[in-house]
Amino acid sequence: MSVERLINYDNAASFLDHAIRRGQIGFSKQNVISLGSDNDIFYAECIGRIISTNNTVLTYEEFIMFFDMSGVSHEFYFNLLGLAIDWLQANYKEVLGCKLSLGNLSQNCTQLYELLYRKRSISPRLILEVTGGLPVVGSNSAIEFIKTVRALGYRVAVDDFGAEYSTVQSWLPAAVDIVKLDAFFIQERRYDIDKILRHMVGLATCIAPVVVVKGIETSPQLDLARRAGATHVQGSLLSEPTLEPVFHGRAACLREAAAYSKWIM
Secondary structure, three states: OOHHHHOOOOOHHHHHHHHHHOOOEEEEEEEEEEOOOOOOEEEEEEEEEEEOOOOOEEEHHHHHHHHHHHOOHHHHHHHHHHHHHHHHHHOOOOOEEEEEEHHHHHOOHHHHHHHHHHOHHHHHHEEEEEEOEOOOOOOHHHHHHHHHHHHOOOEEEEEEEOOOEOOHHHHOOOOOOEEEEOOHHHHOOOOOHHHHHHHHHHHHHOOOOEEEEEOOOOHHHHHHHHHHOOOEEEOOOOOOOOOOOOEEOOOHHHHHHHHHHHHHO
C-alpha cells in the first residue's frame, strides 16, 4: 500500500492520534560518530518510525511533512521523547538524542518541562535536538526554555543548522552544546563545496563547541567533513538505522505524567 493511502494532509491529525493511542510510534537509532582518532560513538539519535495498522513501517521522511503542515508535529515529537525516556530508564549505559520542534517549546512547554524535571536523573544521557530554528523575532521564550532545561543537566543541540530560521543570528543568544549542520551542505554538488562547508562549520563553532555534519553517505563526504573542521559526523555510511523500530509502544512515562497531573488537580 502506498504511503499516500495511509496518510495525507487531510487525515494527518487523526492518523497521529490513532498511532499514539495504539502504541504504533517507535524509533530506530543512528549513531553520531566522533572524528577524533578513536571514532567513538557520541550518542545515538532516535529516528522516528510509525507502524501502520497493516504493519507497514513508515519512515520519518514519509510522514513528518504531513504532521508539519497539519500543525501536529509537536505531538509526535513529544511522544517520541517519551519513548526515548522509557528506553534510557531501561538501558543505563546509553545516550540518546531526540528531536523537539519549536511547537514543543511554545505550545506544550509546561507539560514538556514537567516531564523533563521529573526525569532529570537521566539528563546527562539525553540530548534535546531542537529542529526548525528560532525566528529572530519572538524567540525569547524559547531561549529561556533552553536555558532552563540546560540547568537541569540536559544538553541541547541545534538541528538542521543553516535551514530556514536556523541561522547564527537566531541562535547566538542561546547557549547550546551542539550544532548539527543540515545534510544539504554535504550533499550539495558544487565545485566550491569545500569552501562552503568550511564556512558553515566556522559559523557553527561560534554557537557551540561540537559541530556535527549530517548526511554522510560516501567516503569522499566523510573526508570533506573532516577537512572542514567538524568534530563529529552522522549518516548512513557509518550507521544505517533499521527500518523496523528498535522500540515502540505507548510511552510509560507519559502515562505516569498524565496520572500525576490528574492526582494533583
